Amino acid sequence: MTYCVGIMIESGLVLASDTRTNAGVDHISTVRKMTVFERPGDRVIVLLSAGNLAITQAVIAVLDERHREENQTCNVFAAPNMFRAATAVGEALREVYRSDGEELRRHFIDFSASFIMGGQIRGEAPRLFLIYSAGNFIEATPETPYLQNGETKYGKPVLDRLVDPKMSLDDAAKSALVSYTSTMRSNVSVGLPIDLVIYRKDSLKLETKVSIERDNAYYTAVREQWSKGLKRAFRRLPDPQFLRRDGSSSSP
Amino acid sequence: MTYCVGIMIESGLVLASDTRTNAGVDHISTVRKMTVFERPGDRVIVLLSAGNLAITQAVIAVLDERHREENQTCNVFAAPNMFRAATAVGEALREVYRSDGEELRRHFIDFSASFIMGGQIRGEAPRLFLIYSAGNFIEATPETPYLQNGETKYGKPVLDRLVDPKMSLDDAAKSALVSYTSTMRSNVSVGLPIDLVIYRKDSLKLETKVSIERDNAYYTAVREQWSKGLKRAFRRLPDPQFLRRDGSSSSP
Numbered sequence A, B: 001m002t003y004c005v006g007i008m009i010e011s012g013l014v015l016a017s018d019t020r021t022n023a024g025v026d027h028i029s030t031v032r033k034m035t036v037f038e039r040p041g042d043r044v045i046v047l048l049s050a051g052n053l054a055i056t057q058a059v060i061a062v063l064d065e066r067h068r069e070e071n072q073t074c075n076v077f078a079a080p081n082m083f084r085a086a087t088a089v090g091e092a093l094r095e096v097y098r099s100d101g102e103e104l105r106r107h108f109i110d111f112s113a114s115f116i117m118g119g120q121i122r123g124e125a126p127r128l129f130l131i132y133s134a135g136n137f138i139e140a141t142p143e144t145p146y147l148q149n150g151e152t153k154y155g156k157p158v159l160d161r162l163v164d165p166k167m168s169l170d171d172a173a174k175s176a177l178v179s180y181t182s183t184m185r186s187n188v189s190v191g192l193p194i195d196l197v198i199y200r201k202d203s204l205k206l207e208t209k210v211s212i213e214r215d216n217a218y219y220t221a222v223r224e225q226w227s228k229g230l231k232r233a234f235r236r237l238p239d240p241q242f243l244r245r246d247g248s249s250s251s252p
Helices: A053-068 A082-106 A156-162 A169-186 A217-235 A241-246 B053-068 B082-106 B156-162 B169-186 B217-235 B241-245
Strands: A003-009 A012-017 A020-022 A028-030 A034-039 A043-051 A113-121 A127-131 A137-139 A146-150 A194-200 A208-212 B003-009 B012-017 B020-022 B028-030 B034-039 B043-051 B113-121 B127-131 B137-139 B146-150 B194-200 B208-212
Touching: A003 A043, A003 A113, A003 A127, A003 A169, A012 A034, A012 A043, A012 A113, A012 A169, A034 A053, A034 A194, A043 A053, A043 A082, A043 A146, A043 A194, A053 A082, A053 A113, A082 A113, A082 A127, A082 A137, A113 A146, A113 A194, A127 A146, A146 A156, A156 A169, A156 B156, A156 B169, A156 B217, A169 A194, A169 A217, A169 B156, A169 B217, A217 B156, A217 B169, A217 B217, B003 B043, B003 B113, B003 B127, B003 B169, B012 B034, B012 B043, B012 B113, B012 B169, B034 B053, B034 B194, B043 B053, B043 B082, B043 B146, B043 B194, B053 B082, B053 B113, B082 B113, B082 B127, B082 B137, B113 B146, B113 B194, B127 B146, B146 B156, B156 B169, B169 B194, B169 B217
Parallel strands: none
Antiparallel strands: A003 A012, A003 A146, A012 A194, A020 A028, A034 A043, A043 A113, A113 A127, A127 A137, A194 A208, B003 B012, B003 B146, B012 B194, B020 B028, B034 B043, B043 B113, B113 B127, B127 B137, B194 B208
């Protein structure tokens, strides 16, 4: 599987993807799921892919090809705004579906792929989308400031508690990493390295893109201190009053 | 949906289930998913059900009927040990499948139901099982001291971090409730009241069974203090070093 998350706050965007891919347990490898389309001063667009790797790689190939051909369709560089860029990715998905969908169905394989797309095009604010395999999409808003795809559930409770549109970019990056520690603690199909992008609103260039490997001291510190902090929070919880009251249960 | 969890520690068992059921968003109601089979001094067996409500209620009805008929099959009161009791529940599931499985298939409805079964029968230690819709089952061990069914993923990371076979029964109950706060924060298909049983090893009677309603002061305190504790743990995390190093990102 995969776990990707995009967070949109007032000061910019944080986007992260893991790199584990597996086709059965005997075919596990590392694949980058983050693709950056950048033209400094004009646009930064980051795509995070989840689902069938053949499909998502084909979509990226279509987008690259159309850009090189200076085609107007399926070209995120030709899009005048982020909505049109999301439409371009959706069109590329539909093109791959027309080519492969029926063949996959013959082999009982779902046409399963989704993309988180975040970025900014000059003239409008940063925006964040989740594009479904049907090529349609939803957009993040201040009320739902983050979007996930892949193995989303393990990391959702901490994001629900931590993410706030007014937080700093550093804190948004920390929130994303905390949600990765929760996910990777509970699910082996999500794995390091994590690719992480921090995009500052109106910079229109990619300033921070890191790959967090197993030996990354900062990530290790976050994981260990978060675990300790949770245990400390747990120890501070009150003892069950409803157990005390009837005297039927106390610590053995 | 549903969220049920069973925790097996050295000093006993903690079992909990929520009570929300829904068939589409316009048919949401409250149903108990916990069933207790108790004969004090001989056995305490607690079943937590998830999945299709018609199926799980039919299974409980079969188990009740066989008990009243003093039948030897599908009767958890006739089972000489917990393995046989789990087999009895599996047999009841298979009986319901024979009756309803094909009819459900005609309506494109999965035969989806599972049970967590925990308890103790005189002569052996407490045991904990997860029984699948096919009627087969797995058992918890000290290495995997908890089992979940229903909406399992949201509450799994905290259980992975907190549950330890040597913890007290109070702490095991607290862990279960913390995993409920995480689940209910992120998923509206799991809801209060929570039914919670704490079973002390070798007591062979049910001492503590509570229903935690919305106005339960203890649960409210756990939820609020856990949320505060997480935020405190988050604030204590180090700032991203890899952002500082290249100077490209700092708090705005």
